[in-house]
Amino acid sequence: MTNDAAATSETTSKLPIKVAIVEDQRNIRECLSFLVSGTDGLTCTGSYRTMEEALEKIAHALPDVVLSDIGLPGMDGIKGVRILKERHPNLLILMITVYDDDERIFDAICAGASGYLLKKTPPAKLIESIKEAFDGGAPMTPQIARRVMEMFRHDLPTEREEYNLTPHERRLLKLFVQGHNYKTAAAELGVSINTINFHVRNIYNKLQVHSRSEAVALALKNRLV
Amino acid sequence: MTNDAAATSETTSKLPIKVAIVEDQRNIRECLSFLVSGTDGLTCTGSYRTMEEALEKIAHALPDVVLSDIGLPGMDGIKGVRILKERHPNLLILMITVYDDDERIFDAICAGASGYLLKKTPPAKLIESIKEAFDGGAPMTPQIARRVMEMFRHDLPTEREEYNLTPHERRLLKLFVQGHNYKTAAAELGVSINTINFHVRNIYNKLQVHSRSEAVALALKNRLV
DNA sequence: GAGCAGCCTACATAATTATGCTGTGTCAAA
DNA sequence: TTTGACACAGCATAATTATGTAGGCTGCTC
Numbered sequence: 001m002t003n004d005a006a007a008t009s010e011t012t013s014k015l016p017i018k019v020a021i022v023e024d025q026r027n028i029r030e031c032l033s034f035l036v037s038g039t040d041g042l043t044c045t046g047s048y049r050t051m052e053e054a055l056e057k058i059a060h061a062l063p064d065v066v067l068s069d070i071g072l073p074g075m076d077g078i079k080g081v082r083i084l085k086e087r088h089p090n091l092l093i094l095m096i097t098v099y100d101d102d103e104r105i106f107d108a109i110c111a112g113a114s115g116y117l118l119k120k121t122p123p124a125k126l127i128e129s130i131k132e133a134f135d136g137g138a139p140m141t142p143q144i145a146r147r148v149m150e151m152f153r154h155d156l157p158t159e160r161e162e163y164n165l166t167p168h169e170r171r172l173l174k175l176f177v178q179g180h181n182y183k184t185a186a187a188e189l190g191v192s193i194n195t196i197n198f199h200v201r202n203i204y205n206k207l208q209v210h211s212r213s214e215a216v217a218l219a220l221k222n223r224l225v
Numbered sequence: 226m227t228n229d230a231a232a233t234s235e236t237t238s239k240l241p242i243k244v245a246i247v248e249d250q251r252n253i254r255e256c257l258s259f260l261v262s263g264t265d266g267l268t269c270t271g272s273y274r275t276m277e278e279a280l281e282k283i284a285h286a287l288p289d290v291v292l293s294d295i296g297l298p299g300m301d302g303i304k305g306v307r308i309l310k311e312r313h314p315n316l317l318i319l320m321i322t323v324y325d326d327d328e329r330i331f332d333a334i335c336a337g338a339s340g341y342l343l344k345k346t347p348p349a350k351l352i353e354s355i356k357e358a359f360d361g362g363a364p365m366t367p368q369i370a371r372r373v374m375e376m377f378r379h380d381l382p383t384e385r386e387e388y389n390l391t392p393h394e395r396r397l398l399k400l401f402v403q404g405h406n407y408k409t410a411a412a413e414l415g416v417s418i419n420t421i422n423f424h425v426r427n428i429y430n431k432l433q434v435h436s437r438s439e440a441v442a443l444a445l446k447n448r449l450v
Numbered sequence: 451g452a453g454c455a456g457c458c459t460a461c462a463t464a465a466t467t468a469t470g471c472t473g474t475g476t477c478a479a480a
Numbered sequence: 481t482t483t484g485a486c487a488c489a490g491c492a493t494a495a496t497t498a499t500g501t502a503g504g505c506t507g508c509t510c
Contacts (some may be wrong), residue, residue, distance in 0.1 A: 059330050085383075109374050109378055110384075136369020137368050138368075138371035139370070140370055141361075141362065142361075148374065154374075155445075159304075166486065178442075179436070181436060181467090212436075213436075213440075217403075217441050220442060220446070221445070407496070416457085416458070420457075422497085423459080435499095437497080
């Protein structure tokens, strides 16, 4: 990501790393603030109890990295991540939470979180993680990483088959994945529906399916398009 | 994974950790063997130049962890991972390679690799990674972790919408994803095709689509089933 | 008891899809 | 020159799909 590379290159020389905290429990919030402020190379730009408060004030002193809990009063951390990334695409957000269930890990990643740490993470490891995120990495414990990989490979076959599709067949298949039917695909490709019929026959034969929806499912599962 | 938990529980007390190496370059292979043999808590059970050789001999002294290169003469490491995991599901396999392109990372993960390290990894980090894998984690550098997360969220929406589908609607949608058509889904659910028609209408309305293949694509992309 | 949601069933109809078969043109390789 | 692959086009036909409309039953809530 060119933008990211430029940002990283830019911020590499821009120390200290600015960190903001979003945590509803006061003692934890204060501990994190203290930890960050007391570390060379880091500075704490903001400390918020709710995501609403963070969204309102964070732009006044935009940090490089945000440490956010998931379970917050009002808006939860994951929804907040989504909004923060929309407003500040280069912002790095680390989830700091007690939850380690697949659902939340998955949602946090999809929302755009750069890392996922559990609250029991030792302070030294936490500091290291902030720096890793700043350096373009995605800090997480090996256990979380394993869960991510397992979720990742959950619906995917162990071997990607190419099915020997021709460029036109692949292009038509992609149109089907995007929601096209025979008529609209013909219009899109500038060919007649008879040509579509011809290609469909070949595609179904190669994929060993008998309907467009089967072809679409296989294409998505095997990342053919 | 119950099987995995049992295995981990079983092997936790079973030290040293047995490690095998698959690496075509002799100097690297010997260095790795030496590193493993010279580390407390680890032992080297085998050292192979090719994946074919590993597949032939590895069962004679089955390791807990395999360190495997990807670029090997003959069968590549990724295909080897797939076969090794088929034969020995509890085997932990760490890829050790110079490649860090998305394609290979993706294929290695889908094949069943537990970790992904680059050849420039310092020895101490390598040893730590072996132990992390043995302890149920998925060792990888933060940079690789980030790539995995980016690939993961690539086609997924930032927010999962539930669409308020009823249990029957969700069940029918799942059958469509699995390749059923109206007739076969009706047979599977023990209802008439008119009932299928009725549910389909409601599903399409909620998902805002107009065909089964569109519904299937949305279901897969949003992990509705 | 009334109302509502969910599930089930039915019928009708137009459009679409899936499949079989045939033909032509272009281009690259043998 | 021949062959094979690919793309395009056509026609026919049966089956399927998508959509509109109508009705009944069950269980739950007010």
